Amino acid sequence: MSTDLLRWIPLIPLLGSVINLFFGRAMGKQRAGALASAAVGASFALACYLFWQLPATGIFRDLVYTWIQSGSFQVNLAFQVDALTAVMLLVVTGIGFLIHLYSLGYMGHDADMVRFFIYLNLFIFFMLVLIMGDNLLLLFVGWEGVGLCSYLLIGFWYHDDNNTIAGNKAFIVNRIGDLGFIIGIFVLVAELGRQGIWTLDFGELQKHVKMLSPGTITLITFLLFIGATGKSAQLPLFVWLPDAMAGPTPVSALIHAATMVTAGVYMTARLHFLFALAPATLAVIAVIGAATAFFAATIALTQNDIKKVLAYSTVSQLGYMFLAVGMGAFGAAIFHVFTHAFFKACLFLGSGSVIHALGGEQDMRKMGGLKTHMPKTYWTYVVATLAIAGVPFTAGFFSKDLILWQTFSHGAGILWGVGLLTAGMTAFYMFRQLFMVFHGECRADDHAKAHLHESPAVMTWPLMILAVGAIFTGWLGAPEYLWGSRWDHWLAPIFGPAAEHHGTVSTELLVTALTLAVVAAGIYLAYLMYGKPGAQTAQQTANGIFYDISLNKYYVDEIYDFVFVRPFTALATFFASIVDPWVIDGAVNGMAATVRGFSTVWRGLQTGNVQHYAAMFLVGALALLAYYLGQLS
Amino acid sequence: MIALHYYLILSAVVFAIGVVGVLIRRNLIVILMSIELMLNAVNLTFIAFSRYLGSTDGQVAVFFVMAVAAAEAVIGLAIIISVYRHRQSLDPQEMQLLKW
Amino acid sequence: MIVDLAIITLKAVLVVGMVLNLAGVLGWIERKGSALIQDRIGANRASIFGFAGMGLVNTLIADPLKFLFKEDFIPPTGDRFLHTLAPCMALFPALVTFAVIPFGDVLNIGERSINLQVANLNIGILYVFAMGSLGVYGIVIGAWASNNKFSMLGGVRGSAQMISYEIAMGLSVMGVLMVYGTLELQDIARSQGALIRDLMPSWLRFLSPIVGWLPAWGIFLQPLAFLLFFTAAVAETKRIPFDLPEGESELVAGYHVEYSGGKFLMFFAGEFAEVVTVAGLVTTLFFGGWQVPYLLRDGFHFPWGGTWLLPHVFIVLLQVAAFTVKLIFFCWLQILLRWSVPRFRYDQVMRLGWKMLLPLALLNVVATAVWILAAQ
């Protein structure tokens, strides 16, 4: 096969975006949406074909052209597909395609649907550049591009100020992380350059990183990880992701659950050879991952907004992934990325279906009893909830257990304990949500009740496909005591052979059993507090200091506001009101005044009379001629 | 036979007279005519040189000068007409708003 | 030397005399002709001893005399000098233009060969246009010097009209010049002695029996150019249907409202001289000039075979006579035209000149160029 095909995977969505940009309005909403979906579908088909063709150890490269050439430093616009990229490719294009289809139904009533699909296609393009780029700079281009699309889509309904503020927040918080990221790139280039190696190619980097000193590597990886905390919503930069739920729900599913936020994990996996050399950074990552997982889970316990719960759940699951990264188990992290994409997308789309049915209502306290009205949504939701809770033989069970087992077997007992606790909380808040939304009495107002309906097929079919994925994708990475992992085998060429197990099978089974017990406890607690008939009303009034803290998200936003935003605003106000008008404007105006002063004197020469000018012209000509005459004689 | 100097001096004198017209007259049409006079003084030198150096290039140059002069006169007169419509005057010294 | 000078002077006097006399005769023909057209007698007072037919001679003398003895009125607010200069400038170009029009082939008397043309310039036709373009000044200056609003209007109209039609006229002649490949009028006239079949490209030979026997006159080679040139030239003479500068029903008498006596006579004569010049040009450019069909230097050579040799002097006389006949025919045609068609409106005149004649003339030039390239 021709490797030239590679470039078309990102290019087709870009084309779709550009065509819709110029002709979308003329084509009409439905056709524009169909075009956008078809573009992503085509990419998906190509990706499947590539996946099929990709040999076990192989790698496809497609050099489009040389982007930067400066001395021996060369950056290509080139795409590559190896096993890792292929997995991400399938997730991004496959789930992206499903979500496009879903959006056809979900956004069908929105006047700005064409714009939505332009953004969505553009996002797919940048995400594909991110995962397919064969060098760090191209990855960074995609990284920034998806950030931009995320910003655009969070503020998609820009008529509401809160949405644009949420968009700004996402953008600004991400910039903080990106600053670390780009400094990391600079340090990497500069340090390698000092060794005479000028490159950003992953392949080249992998060959040459050993030349760097351990301290440098720690610094670089730490800076890169700061970028990852921004993009993947880890402590302390996670605050933007819950707010990002202001965007349309398909966006939350695609960008803020399945794909973009996992870019940080992908980045660390892509640069695993670098991170593997920095144990200090890995330790930091593991601690931050575990802390984030736990912290976000505690917040999710009490949230009432259906999407907020899912958002904190996403943060929490991302924490798991970084916990795995911190253990050096990159394969496990990517595995969790993979399974999480399915069940979290399914959950988000399910919640979208609910919100759609209720005419935009997101407060779970005003839901309930939807089971009978929306059976398809309900059952897919149940499946995905089981998966995220980690019920055996669902996707989440395999991937989460793998992470916990890796943590345990690495001897990080405390982190394992935190993860275990988080698993229990996850089960609790997810079932709490399930009970609040689908069981019990319907608490929606009459108007919303009257319009209750199951979503159209174009929305339910993606849900069902994702639900199937939420169960079976996990089977690829089954532990050794079952049928063994195809996953490790697949990723082995990238990350090396699967990490050796320190424990025995019996220990592993014991750990799993412990996890299952905690999960079961969480589910049962949720049933007691929310699932039992009459329990919910009792919980409405329950509160306490921990409940308040959790409900208010530990006041993190307020603390950030007080510590960072306000001093910064004050400084900006100072510059805007003192420095700009007096110092800068003063200098500029002073120059202008000086020039004007001189001009007032000189403008007397400009009489506006053509004949005066002609006379001046003649005087000049005379002077020249006289000089010439003097030269001659 | 006449030496080339004489033609050149004649044309210099005519040229200078044209310059006087451009400088001192207060009627745009006469100024334009003085410019035509200057152009013709230059044409005379072209033809004289052409004759005395035995090259037709000078005559070709005059041909082009005529084309340019025709264009210049046409545009100049069109401008004069539109100016006169607005100002009811042909005095260049009354048209000096274009300053500062 | 002296003989040369005498011959040149003789030719000049002959031509100027002919033009002026023809102008006078035309004045009489116009009166009688218009009377004929309008079914009246016309000019019946001028007779000698009761012979009305002698009125021609009578008019030739009586008209100028009458004008010369009238008061020469000069408007008090006008410009005396320019008022006098204007009629001279109107008459002068019309007279000198005829200098380059050949009225016969070379006449050989003994050793000497006389070119029957006053001045043989190698820029011939350009000279015609140069002089023609000077004709405007008569009107413009006369109009301005009279300080009369009617004459001023006439002058403005006249200058615009003449400049407009000069362009169409010049461009229409271009095709003729391209066909004959020369600017000299004598050469053009001489070229028209050939037959069309001599000029035909080989791939058109099959038409030779049908049109090949025609003489290669301009009218056959450039029919469109003839129409354009004739129209434009008539417009240049400022006669009906193009007499907008005069337009007696609108402008009293236009640019010569304030003229009387001898000066008016000069305008009058200038107009007829222009008529004669136009006729001469049309004859020379399009109707073979002094050529008689099939008459070569030694006699007739008929295309269907057979020759009829004639003595040289007789041939030359025949040619001069042919030229004169053609000339008078075209003078008469113009007078006929003047009494047959109504006057245009001014906007119609402009539209005709710029939007009909000019594009057609350009088209003719391009078509001729293509034809010449194709025929090579």
Place this chain on the structure above:
Amino acid sequence: MDTASLIFYLLATLLVIASLLVVFLRNVVHCALALVSALLLIAVLFVTLQAPMVGVLQVMVYAGAIMVLFLFVIMLLNPAALERQRGLWWGFGAMLALMLAGVLVPLVMTNDLPADPVAATELFGSPEMLAKSLFSDFVLPFEIASVLLLVAIIGAVVLAKREN
């Protein structure tokens, strides 16, 4: 003094007088007519310099077209008032022009110039020779000149057209 010199001096004197009249006559129409005569004199000078083609073109283009256009505009606008002249500026301009002549004339005299014309063939200055030069060496400027004239036509129409 031979005939050629005589003719030159006569033409030169007339030309200078006509030029002076252009500049110093107060009536615009008189100025224009003086300019016409100056242009005709220059045309005659061209002919004496073996440039009959250019001479005739001079008459056609300048005297026949450009100056008629001038007269047409003068009569169209008919500016009645004679212009006032300001003595000081008048003297300044005249002085400048005198200085110009005072620089140009010595400049001409100091250069070594041919005293006699090159012997010319019959063809020199003829339409054929001019056309050959124009359509071979100067084809590009020729085409540009035609574009320039087209632009001038359009410009004049746009400028002189009444609004609405």
